[in-house]
Amino acid sequence: MPTVDRVLPDETDAVIDISVIPAIPDLPDDPEDGAEPEPRISVIVPALNEAQNLPHVFARLPQVDEIVLVDGGSTDDTVAVARRLRPDIRVVVQNRKGKGNALACGFAEATGDIIVMIDADGSTDPLEIPRFIEALREGADFAKGSRFQPTGGSADITRLRRAGNKCLSMLVNVLFRTRYSDLCYGYNAFWAHCLDVFDLDSTSPAPDNADGRLWGDGFEIETLLNLRAARADLKITEVASFEHNRIHGVSNLNALTDGVRVLRTIAREWRPRKAGSRRVAERQAR
Ligand SMILES: Nc1nc2c(ncn2[C@@H]2O[C@H](COP(=O)(O)OP(=O)(O)O)[C@@H](O)[C@H]2O)c(=O)[nH]1
Numbered sequence: 406m407p408t409v410d411r412v413l414p415d416e417t418d419a420v421i422d423i424s425v426i427p428a429i430p431d432l433p434d435d436p437e438d439g440a441e442p443e444p445r446i447s448v449i450v451p452a453l454n455e456a457q458n459l460p461h462v463f464a465r466l467p468q469v470d471e472i473v474l475v476d477g478g479s480t481d482d483t484v485a486v487a488r489r490l491r492p493d494i495r496v497v498v499q500n501r502k503g504k505g506n507a508l509a510c511g512f513a514e515a516t517g518d519i520i521v522m523i524d525a526d527g528s529t530d531p532l533e534i535p536r537f538i539e540a541l542r543e544g545a546d547f548a549k550g551s552r553f554q555p556t557g558g559s560a561d562i563t564r565l566r567r568a569g570n571k572c573l574s575m576l577v578n579v580l581f582r583t584r585y586s587d588l589c590y591g592y593n594a595f596w597a598h599c600l601d602v603f604d605l606d607s608t609s610p611a612p613d614n615a616d617g618r619l620w621g622d623g624f625e626i627e628t629l630l631n632l633r634a635a636r637a638d639l640k641i642t643e644v645a646s647f648e649h650n651r652i653h654g655v656s657n658l659n660a661l662t663d664g665v666r667v668l669r670t671i672a673r674e675w676r677p678r679k680a681g682s683r684r685v686a687e688r689q690a691r
């Protein structure tokens with residue numbers, strides 16, 4: 406049974422009537438003469454068989470400059486539905502398997518100054534995007550969603566996932582001297598310069614192993630981004646977020662096997678802090 410933190414109207418099986426969706430807050434208009442130019446915003450949407458959920462997600466998207474849908478080889482109409490809903494959408498096909506690889510491929514194609522990552526299943530609410538943008542414009546390099554900040558919550562997280570996430574967050578906070586309240590959550594936004602720090606591989610071919618995934622290609626991607634952001638001393642702001650239930654279909658995540666991948670990610674990324682800082686300094690000097 407999912408644990409529900411806050412009672413919300415049940416959106417499962419809801420027929421989405423766009424006319425009743427609350428007015429979508431526009432992101433700021435073009436600047437006055439001489440003011441800082443507005444950052445361009447790219448939204449990256451990894452999707453694996455989400456045709457039924459995309460109408461709901463896209464109906465709630467505020468105006469952004471670019472939407473990149475990364476298809477994981479969906480066998481339903483995900484791509485056709487996305488194109489019908491948003492004729493201007495860019496569709497990218499990932500080169501390996503897993504959500505992490507999908508994000509790496511989407512990030513590599515993004516042209517915006519700010520990159521926002523959201524899910525295609527209706528659990529991350531696009532109406533929250535302006536909050537993430539605000540955190541970035543107020544000085545953060547990385548705006549990290551958190552379900553465990555005071556006004557956040559989740560209708561989707563199970564007891565097991567909640568407990569695992571808490572233990573893993575505590576472990577990371579000790580090892581990486583962070584104060585993360587939610588390590589394994591996939592709603593984040595960041596300035597494009599952070600991609601240097603994330604250093605993701607979007608080009609290598611699929612390895613010849615059982616699952617066709619390289620390290621970082623799975624759901625451990627969220628932890629990987631958080632750890633590399635911390636190690637590079639990026640300015641990180643947690644943004645309260647409410648995670649809704651997936652609308653249709655079932656999660657692709659396995660709490661146990663993916664939890665172990667997260668744990669191994671922590672072990673692999675943990676190195677003496679100085680080495681991490683030196684790597685970033687070298688990268689910045691290039
Ligand atoms: N392209 C792509 N998207 C994926 C893959 N695995 C999951 N996703 C997408 O990633 C998002 C989150 O996945 P989900 O299965 O809901 O995991 P959960 O939210 O952690 O339970 C959804 O939009 C999925 O469609 C994948 O292998 N490739």
Ligand SMILES: [Mg+2]
Nearest residue numbers: 526528651656
């Ligand atoms: Mg989900």
